[in-house]
Amino acid sequence: MAIRSFIAGIGHFLPPQTVTNFDLEKVINTTDEWIQQRSGIQTRHHVEPGTGASDLGTQAALKAIEDAQIDASEIDFIIAATLSPDHYFPGIGVMIQANLGLFPIGALDVRNQCSGFIYGLSVADQYIKAGTYKKILLVAAEVQSPNLDYSDDGRDIAVLFGDGGAAVILEAYEGEDKDKGILSTHLFSDGRFFKDLWMEVPSPREKPVFSYDMIDSKRCFPKMNGRHVFINAVEKMPDAVNTALAQNQLSIEDVDHLIPHQANDRISLMVAKKLGIPVEKVIRNIDHIGNTTAASIPIALDEALKEGRVKEGDLVVLTAFGSGFTWASAVIRW
Numbered sequence: 001m002a003i004r005s006f007i008a009g010i011g012h013f014l015p016p017q018t019v020t021n022f023d024l025e026k027v028i029n030t031t032d033e034w035i036q037q038r039s040g041i042q043t044r045h046h047v048e049p050g051t052g053a054s055d056l057g058t059q060a061a062l063k064a065i066e067d068a069q070i071d072a073s074e075i076d077f078i079i080a081a082t083l084s085p086d087h088y089f090p091g092i093g094v095m096i097q098a099n100l101g102l103f104p105i106g107a108l109d110v111r112n113q114c115s116g117f118i119y120g121l122s123v124a125d126q127y128i129k130a131g132t133y134k135k136i137l138l139v140a141a142e143v144q145s146p147n148l149d150y151s152d153d154g155r156d157i158a159v160l161f162g163d164g165g166a167a168v169i170l171e172a173y174e175g176e177d178k179d180k181g182i183l184s185t186h187l188f189s190d191g192r193f194f195k196d197l198w199m200e201v202p203s204p205r206e207k208p209v210f211s212y213d214m215i216d217s218k219r220c221f222p223k224m225n226g227r228h229v230f231i232n233a234v235e236k237m238p239d240a241v242n243t244a245l246a247q248n249q250l251s252i253e254d255v256d257h258l259i260p261h262q263a264n265d266r267i268s269l270m271v272a273k274k275l276g277i278p279v280e281k282v283i284r285n286i287d288h289i290g291n292t293t294a295a296s297i298p299i300a301l302d303e304a305l306k307e308g309r310v311k312e313g314d315l316v317v318l319t320a321f322g323s324g325f326t327w328a329s330a331v332i333r334w
């Protein structure tokens with residue numbers, strides 16, 4: 001039987017500080033009503049200064065290792081997805097490796113923003129299918145709150161993003177169930193629109209790489225063409241799911257749970273409508289987590305598992321869309 005990978009363990013970690021829309025009203029020219037109507041978000045988590053994505057990722061990784069009932073030393077390789085690394089370089093994969101004491105296994109960073117988890121899952125799946133590695137730690141973690149523009153210019157983004165981390169252990173499946181595990185991953189991008197959701201500077205294209213002008217002009221903060229991102233998200237995520245279902249000779253009726261990237265609850269509901277999947281099958285947690293970019297899908301998956309919503313044998317479909325543009329889907333038989 002061909003080797004297939006499966007998620008053997010999962011965990012997530014949120015910084016303890018919860019920030020409500022009413023808290024944001026005190027620092028941003030916004031209202032709870034606007035945020036809830038436009039995005040469905042009520043609360044999100046923000047880190048205290050001094051905490052980076054590698055810290056959230058490490059805590060999540062420890063939980064995933066425990067859940068998989070393995071010893072950390074059994075991990076062959078690390079993949080870490082983030083758009084908000086602790087430092088310009090190196091990536092957070094090596095920091096997580098150091099925190100876990102897993103010398104000298106390889107650590108790869110994935111820079112695919114909201115699609116980062118599925119991109120990382122795809123890479124891990126290929127390595128396991130090829131027989132290169134047997135147990136891979138895949139981490140997705142984001143710390144976005146310290147670098148948001150809380151003025152009117154950035155309030156569209158500042159109210160959406162939250163901090164958080166999640167991790168999974170991918171293993172080669174050795175059991176008898178030929179249907180179990182990652183059935184497929186599909187990855188897409190369209191770099192023509194990279195400026196529709198980006199953080200322009202600091203950039204080695206400019207000299208100096210950092211300047212006061214970058215702060216004054218606010219080019220150092222994430223910027224988004226919200227409407228264009230929205231329109232593409234509600235088109236590309238259903239496309240990615242339909243491509244995946246067709247390849248697996250499955251139909252939307254076969255899907256037990258759809259986990260879209262939690263960018264905006266209106267987007268998740270429109271994706272569900274386009275796919276013709278009942279809303280009860282769509283896992284949505286943006287109300288209390290916000291948009292945690294790469295971490296959003298595995299946090300939602302972990303919550304759904306802990307609530308007992310996702311059960312052995314269920315068909316779980318993941319889909320994401322975000323900066324790049326990048327988008328993706330994955331089909332998993334739990």
Ligand code: UT7
Pocket residue numbers: 029030031034035038039114155156157159197225226227229230233262263264267291293321322323
């Ligand atoms: O995870 C990566 C992918 N990201 C996404 O998928 C996000 C996609 N985009 C969206 O979710 C939505 O575009 C937003 C939630 C960001 C914005 O919703 P919208 O319905 O597209 O609003 P808008 O940007 O068109 O703004 C409508 C109004 C504007 O005021 P005027 O020009 O009509 O007077 C904005 O200035 O809302 C104003 N506005 C706000 N008002 C209160 C923008 N942000 C805020 C805010 N509070 N936080």
